Amino acid sequence: MIRKILKYLLFTLLTIIVVAAAFFTYANIAVNQRFEKSYQIELKPLTISHDSVSLALGEHLSVIKGCTDCHASDLGGKVMVDDPAMGRLVTPNLTKGKGGLPADYSTEDWIKAIRHGLSRENTPLKLMPSQEFNLLTEKDLAALIAYCQSLAPIDRELPKLEIRPVGVLLTHFDKIPMVPAELIDHHREVVADIPNEVSLENGQYLATSCSGCHRTDLKGGDGHIPGSPKVADITGSGNVGKWTEGQFITALRTGGTPEGKHLDNNFMPWQMTKAYTDTELKSLYIYLKSL
Ligand code: HEC
Numbered sequence: 001m002i003r004k005i006l007k008y009l010l011f012t013l014l015t016i017i018v019v020a021a022a023f024f025t026y027a028n029i030a031v032n033q034r035f036e037k038s039y040q041i042e043l044k045p046l047t048i049s050h051d052s053v054s055l056a057l058g059e060h061l062s063v064i065k066g067c068t069d070c071h072a073s074d075l076g077g078k079v080m081v082d083d084p085a086m087g088r089l090v091t092p093n094l095t096k097g098k099g100g101l102p103a104d105y106s107t108e109d110w111i112k113a114i115r116h117g118l119s120r121e122n123t124p125l126k127l128m129p130s131q132e133f134n135l136l137t138e139k140d141l142a143a144l145i146a147y148c149q150s151l152a153p154i155d156r157e158l159p160k161l162e163i164r165p166v167g168v169l170l171t172h173f174d175k176i177p178m179v180p181a182e183l184i185d186h187h188r189e190v191v192a193d194i195p196n197e198v199s200l201e202n203g204q205y206l207a208t209s210c211s212g213c214h215r216t217d218l219k220g221g222d223g224h225i226p227g228s229p230k231v232a233d234i235t236g237s238g239n240v241g242k243w244t245e246g247q248f249i250t251a252l253r254t255g256g257t258p259e260g261k262h263l264d265n266n267f268m269p270w271q272m273t274k275a276y277t278d279t280e281l282k283s284l285y286i287y288l289k290s291l
């Protein structure tokens with residue numbers, strides 16, 4: 001009897017292993033097809049000017065759009081995560097130093113990467129959140145590229161990005177935004193410029209940088225990675241609806257909320273929102289309250 005049960009258990013276990021292995025092989029092939037897909041896009045010409053006003057705007061954008069968070073504060077790239085199950089997530093060195101971008105990395109290549117989430121070979125960049133950068137105005141994109149092109153070379157050679165089994169499965173089930181190029185309407189028209197003043201329109205424009213975590217309706221939801229806190233509702237129906245403009249600005253500059261909570265920069269990146277100007281935070285405030 002016992003032998004029979006053992007035999008049965010062993011058989012069940014083997015079946016589970018075989019089915020799991022077959023499923024993983026399938027998921028791996030499907031994910032690799034998504035990584036290798038070639039996108040055909042048409043790029044509109046963009047005039048890049050390296051004057052001091054553009055460079056200053058570009059530097060500001062590189063902070064408030066999170067480039068310096070992921071690509072390191074000097075934009076020389078870094079290993080963000082190295083986990084045996086998940087993978088090694090590496091951001092490239094964006095300078096022209098050793099280990100950096102190739103000498104012939106062109107303005108078109110910059111547009112492809114930032115606006116479309118594509119490599120120069122037209123395949124998707126992994127995790128590079130271009131769905132948030134896709135709607136950058138022509139003026140902001142040009143300033144950002146001008147600034148990146150003028151970076152002093154940094155010699156930093158980094159290991160290759162590698163997606164390991166858990167990363168493959170999370171990608172397959174769309175639990176992490178691994179392939180932002182899939183989330184972008186590559187033919188969408190973009191605005192040339194949005195005046196830098198306190199306005200609802202400017203607030204709406206700036207809020208695209210919050211939508212990756214707070215969702216497109218900005219009403220929040222479950223945490224992005226297992227174990228991370230719930231993402232707050234930041235529309236008028238959440239706490240922000242009760243805050244004054246001053247309290248909102250303090251929360252985004254210090255991480256301290258009127259309810260006495262201290263926001264953890266690892267989940268809510270207030271070190272990044274700290275760099276927003278008064279005009280930008282005031283615009284965000286009126287836009288979020290209006291929702
Ligand atoms: C959430 C982290 C994250 C943020 C924020 C981010 N990037 Fe990236 N970026 C990546 C990763 C990861 C890659 C590498 C993707 C790959 O190798 O497939 C990448 C790739 C790139 C590339 C492509 C380089 C190449 O080899 O072709 C450029 C250019 C780039 N990023 C510029 C920027 C700029 C400019 C910003 C800010 C507007 C920015 N990134 C913000 C994660 C990020």
Ligand code: HEC
Nearest residue numbers: 209210213229230231232234239257263264267268269273
């Ligand atoms: C990387 C993900 C991420 C990004 C990007 C992000 N947030 Fe958050 N935010 C969070 C998380 C997670 C929380 C909840 C933190 C907690 O409860 O400890 C939060 C909390 C907040 C809170 C506090 C809400 C409350 O009820 O206490 C405000 C306000 C806020 N975010 C505003 C913004 C704004 C404005 C932007 C865009 C400029 C933004 N966030 C971008 C993840 C993010």
